[in-house]
Amino acid sequence: MLIRRVSILAVAMVALGSTIALAKPTLLSHQVIAQTPTSSPHPNPGKSRGWLKDLSLTSQQLQQIKEIRNQSKQQIAQKSQEIRQxxxxxxxxxxxxxxxxxxxxKYNQIxxxxxxxxxxxxxxxLAIREIxxxxxxxxxADRMYKKNPPARQN
Incomplete structure (x- = not known):
């Protein structure tokens, strides 16, 4: 009986640990900084949208990026909800x-x-990159691969 309980506990720990590991941000999620909708509230709005200003985008480029975001916004929200559920x-x-x-x-489905x-x-x-x-x-690319870029030294 004790072995069965320990086995169940071990399986639970492995499964939860794997789920947590999958939920951690990965390099790929850093590549998708552009997915943050500009209309959503942010604790520090200037910092979260600063990457757009850093790129010196034209109004046409900004419009194209907005279209890319809008095209997949609903699907991304749906997948995120599926993951949480x-x-x-x-x-x-x-x-x-x-x-x-x-x-x-269930783990494999998630x-x-x-x-x-x-x-x-x-x-x-990739679509944004083409613009x-x-x-x-x-x-x-620098912004995607560096969470907090080091301050420039003169």
Missing amino acids: GQQELHDLIVGRATKEQVRG KLVKQQLADMQFENT LNPEQRQKF
């Missing part, structure tokens, strides 16, 4: 009396939806 269901399965196969199935979301975001990043000139691309 799936994670709650996974939690409930782990806490409940679900079989290992049921728990694993993993698939996360991959679909990442793919959509990456496609948006930018070489200098803007360099700044865009």
Whole structure:
């Protein structure tokens, strides 16, 4: 009986740990800075939208980026909701009396939806990249791969 409880606890810890690991931001999620809608409230709005100013975009480029965002906004929100719901269901399965196969199935389902979301975001990043000139691309890439760029020293 004790072995069974320990086994269940171990499976739960592995499954939750894997879910948390998947939920952590990855390099790919840093590539999608452009996904943050400009109309949403931010704790520090100037800082979150600063990357647009850093790129010195033309009004046409800004409009094209807005269109790219708007085209996938609903799908991205839907996938994000699916992930949140799936994670709650996974939690409930782990806490409940679900079989290992049921728990694993839910985990794999969440993993698939996360991959679909990442793919959509990456496609948006590629679309935005096509709008930018070489200098803007360099700044865009620098911004994506550096969370907090170091301060310039003179």
